[in-house]
Amino acid sequence: MKTYLVGGAVRDQLLDLPVTERDWVVVGSSPEEMLAAGYRRADSEFPVFLHPETGEEYALARTEVKSGSGYKGFQVEYGPHITLEQDLLRRDLTINAMAISESGDFIDVCGGRDDLDNGKLRHITNAFTEDPVRLLRIARFAAKLGCWGFRVAHETHALMKTMARAEELMSLNAERIWREMSRAFATPQPWRFFEVLQRCGALQRLIPELVDGTLASSHGEQDRSDYMAPLRRVVKQSEDPVVRSGVALFESVAHLAKPDDWMQRYRIDKAGRQLLLDLLHFHPFSTDGAQAESIMQFVMTLKPKQQPLRFRRFVAAAQGLWPRRLEALLPHLEFSADLLELPLPEELLNSGLEGKALGEALFAWRVVRLNEVMN
Template structure:
């Protein structure tokens, strides 16, 4: 299937190819074509604000080259302009960082008008143009890219740090929606060094806007240190709970409600805050049983498996012991007591006493 105009691979896939890391998606830009030509070639239009088309075979997205003009606040205040005369260089100029403003043509010829390859070699996150300040979401994106590439030696250019700070101080981040803020935050939690996301937001005065509860933590060198087994594991819920573990339950609820995070993130953060000491050092029978009940360990599903994943990777024995206890308690059924003629409150009390006894024996064996 031939695409009208000239097709370029742009943005993240080009950056990742030059870095030698795997790219998950392709990002295509088409110059010299009209929406009508794309549709005639079999593409399906999906973009509402600007022309984006799905390839009829690969279903990958192809966007017509465009320019943007700021109108209003936030990340939605843009008017997009696209026509066959918009050049590749003009399209690349609207992008956030120089390392994301490169393109590869059909002949693998690199187009790099803003020295992205040099910044890539120097491990530098630098904005493309002053238009960076038109989109406050780029502050969060910059922090997320630092979380992704920090282990490769990346840092943020001083002039870019200045622009990020100005955006935060001027109140531009307040115009972002909670949904977009959470989406960037959640993605940052899955990166190789999630703590760098929050450290940079603190450095640029952005943390106080959406995450004020974390400000004190960012001033403590070890407070944001995340275990290696959680970093880059895709366990964003567990990373979030780890970061919030020293907050009060009220602070955890306030922060999650403000960010409109999914309910499981709030529930698990509260669970870990309440029972993390019991998880690592089980001593009290009632606390152990309550942990099992609250985490859903006594039935299928629940958050028990996620809770066990918070244990250190080298403490496999304790993880196995917790799992064994949960398995044993699940074996305690109402049938064995109902056969003795117990029912109602007496039946419930008998089951609970049996569970307490099982936990007590388990603690003595530790």
């Protein structure tokens, strides 16, 4: 039995990037031998096991042959007879098909090191077209590595255009699309995820609302020459994937009659949905027409004391979408949040009011204070 470090860990190590997780391939073993050695099964369908001490994934070398429709329609073969080279050749991109042995030997059967040096995202074989998930993955790698000059190879882009026209593309479910998209928001250049999918024609079919909204819009302060200007801007200000997703998806959501239904259909997580709804609530506010009462009501819905992260995320996303408007309104938003922290004023404390009447009087008092600042 031999083990090899493979995939992203090798790629990122060669690029001098942080290695966040390590995957291993085991050659010359069987499920029974792995279990007897103390490994635990990590997957009921694939021969992947967890190390008894480190918890890292160790997968038996395997091959995959297309046997049905969809990205799960593969016949998997594994066992002691499968070689490392066979396992590497089944992978998606050359830069993800390199390995390092236990003794430190470097194995590269697909030319991954050359493509790494030349900044190429290149498929290994035409079997790349058999799995539509690979369209999402290569778009995510473009977002992760684009700042180092990585681009999709021409021949790979040609295959991607073919995949984008195939019926099998629509076998991708919402969970998988959102999983790859949300991971892209944590990369240095998340806008490349959308650009790569749009250029090959996949985005238009998978998430047409993005093409009709974000990618076709120049709403508000967005630069007509750069449909991803707000996302580019917010990337410099926030590393929070939730903030970035709110900025990237806002224009699309703003064009929908039932935005919450769309967000749930695409499995956007709870924090992301909440941020988008907060941005939609704030969207009609203007620097000229904003009223103290409306601002106070809005800030109260954000619950800055109980949910400070929600308030910070809103501010960061709104700065990305509407920088000039936020510059004018942020002092009023922050002052409103400060008012919510103040104890009950003495005149109301001694007023004898209770319940709803006291709440209405307190709100009116806060509006007066805010109005004084605004004027």
